[in-house]
Amino acid sequence: MNVTINGVEKEVSVEEMKDRVIGYYDAVGIKHFYLEVDEMDENELKELYINSFAREE
Numbered sequence: 001m002n003v004t005i006n007g008v009e010k011e012v013s014v015e016e017m018k019d020r021v022i023g024y025y026d027a028v029g030i031k032h033f034y035l036e037v038d039e040m041d042e043n044e045l046k047e048l049y050i051n052s053f054a055r056e057e
Helices: 014-027 042-051
Strands: 002-005 008-011
Touching: 002 042, 014 042
Parallel strands: none
Antiparallel strands: 002 008
């Protein structure tokens, strides 16, 4: 699946997205998020993946 991160388009597998999203939410203190990630459709997972790279300004 193609995603754009910080203006750069790249190819990412669904498994890579799941790993990134789970790791991100685990790091910010939301435990057991992996249970919800497995039930998400690809579009929802893609949005969370992109948001995990967002920077606070």
